[in-house]
Amino acid sequence: MPDRPNAHLVARMQGHRLSIFAEMSTLAVETGAINLGQGFPDTDGPAEVTAAAIQAIRDGFNQYPPDRGIPELRRAVADHQARFYGQQVDPGDVMVSTGASEAIGAAIMALVEPGQEVVVFEPYFDLYAAVIELAGGVRRAVTLRTPDYSFDLDELEAVINPSTRLILVNTPHNPTGKVFSEAELAAIARLAITHDLLVVTDEVYEHMTYDGTRHIPLATLPGMAERTVTISSGGKSFGLTGWKVGWAHGPTELVNAVHTVKQHLSFTSGAPFQRAMVTALNLGDGYFTGLADDLCAKRDLVADGLRSVGLHVLPAQGTYYVTADVAPLGYDDGMDFCRDLPGRCGVVAIPNRVFYDDESSGRSIVRFAYCKQFEVLHEAVERLSRLTA
Numbered sequence: 582m583p584d585r586p587n588a589h590l591v592a593r594m595q596g597h598r599l600s601i602f603a604e605m606s607t608l609a610v611e612t613g614a615i616n617l618g619q620g621f622p623d624t625d626g627p628a629e630v631t632a633a634a635i636q637a638i639r640d641g642f643n644q645y646p647p648d649r650g651i652p653e654l655r656r657a658v659a660d661h662q663a664r665f666y667g668q669q670v671d672p673g674d675v676m677v678s679t680g681a682s683e684a685i686g687a688a689i690m691a692l693v694e695p696g697q698e699v700v701v702f703e704p705y706f707d708l709y710a711a712v713i714e715l716a717g718g719v720r721r722a723v724t725l726r727t728p729d730y731s732f733d734l735d736e737l738e739a740v741i742n743p744s745t746r747l748i749l750v751n752t753p754h755n756p757t758g759k760v761f762s763e764a765e766l767a768a769i770a771r772l773a774i775t776h777d778l779l780v781v782t783d784e785v786y787e788h789m790t791y792d793g794t795r796h797i798p799l800a801t802l803p804g805m806a807e808r809t810v811t812i813s814s815g816g817k818s819f820g821l822t823g824w825k826v827g828w829a830h831g832p833t834e835l836v837n838a839v840h841t842v843k844q845h846l847s848f849t850s851g852a853p854f855q856r857a858m859v860t861a862l863n864l865g866d867g868y869f870t871g872l873a874d875d876l877c878a879k880r881d882l883v884a885d886g887l888r889s890v891g892l893h894v895l896p897a898q899g900t901y902y903v904t905a906d907v908a909p910l911g912y913d914d915g916m917d918f919c920r921d922l923p924g925r926c927g928v929v930a931i932p933n934r935v936f937y938d939d940e941s942s943g944r945s946i947v948r949f950a951y952c953k954q955f956e957v958l959h960e961a962v963e964r965l966s967r968l969t970a
């Protein structure tokens with residue numbers, strides 16, 4: 582996709598002009614390829630949830646909701662944390678946002694002074710880099726290394742210095758599909774406590790873990806509740822990515838800080854969707870186990886397909902994504918592979934190299950999203966088999 586003329590953009594955003602998701606989704610539309618690039622489902626969320634939104638509009642919930650979100654949703658988020666994680670959250674310490682994205686942006690802008698450092702794990706969700714830069718912060722990346730996407734604790738410890746303000750942790754992790762283990766989270770917690778750092782977590786894939794792994798909110802580890810802002814949203818959990826209802830919670834003073842910025846960004850949003858999200862968060866356990874079972878089967882389908890054409894599939898225990906090394910097909914650059922893929926077989930994927938500061942680490946790794954209907958995935962796997970023809 583050609584870059585658009587953009588000379589007036591502030592210098593610190595010049596490096597963030599192109600979103601790989603926009604580029605690859607445009608390529609998918611132009612070529613008619615199956616889009617396994619951007620992570621959005623191709624079906625609607627639960628019928629009772631979409632019906633609740635329609636009902637809320639009919640019932641007249643169409644004006645500005647309260648700036649921290651409607652009380653029913655703040656209570657539902659607190660109940661959800663107690664139900665799934667045994668975590669005690671005061672509904673007064675829950676803030677509703679325009680998707681997790683806004684909460685992440687507001688948290689970084691509220692908590693990081695210009696020049697302070699933010700530790701992220703790479704490959705990282707591209708929004709992190711942009712909002713850290715907007716805040717005037719400095720990104721310090723610790724690499725999740727193949728073959729298992731583990732990180733080196735010494736490397737993490739080495740990037741922490743007196744300018745470090747916070748650690749941003751995304752688990753289950755996009756783009757790798759990694760679910761951070763309890764031992765890894767405990768190690769991060771120990772460093773955060775020792776160096777008195779804040780932590781912001783992005784847990785939007787919290788209900789998508791497979792193979793017996795489970796999601797552990799970092800805030801539930803000893804000593805972490807008082808220093809952690811926990812962020813999630815309903816977009817991924819309920820297959821409603823277009824609704825953009827998110828939330829953040831944590832200790833009162835941290836949430837107050839995040840809210841101070843948030844109120845000057847969107848102030849508030851999505852009154853009828855906030856109401857419907859109460860219905861969503863209170864769905865029975867069957868919904869949540871069904872979601873994970875469905876996505877796990879889809880991961881297996883796509884991973885097997887990738888393996889059968891000779892790609893080296895990397896482990897993924899969560900999220901919507903599986904990654905693979907395309908070097909066995911003769912590509913040392915995943916970007917070249919992704920640009921060729923629609924023409925070669927009618928599929929779009931995302932090159933992970935754009936999510937690294939150290940591009941050499943993820944140069945030949947490509948991400949495939951499998952949050953699509955089975956027949957679409959079967960067709961995609963069929964098309965991918967042309968790679969070996």
Ligand SMILES: *Cc1c(COP(=O)(O)O)cnc(C)c1O
Pocket residue numbers: 620679680681682683706751755783785813814815816817822825826827
């Ligand atoms: C999709 C996604 C988000 C954005 O969530 P919204 O609720 O749509 O704003 C945030 N973080 C990660 C890692 C994501 O994949």
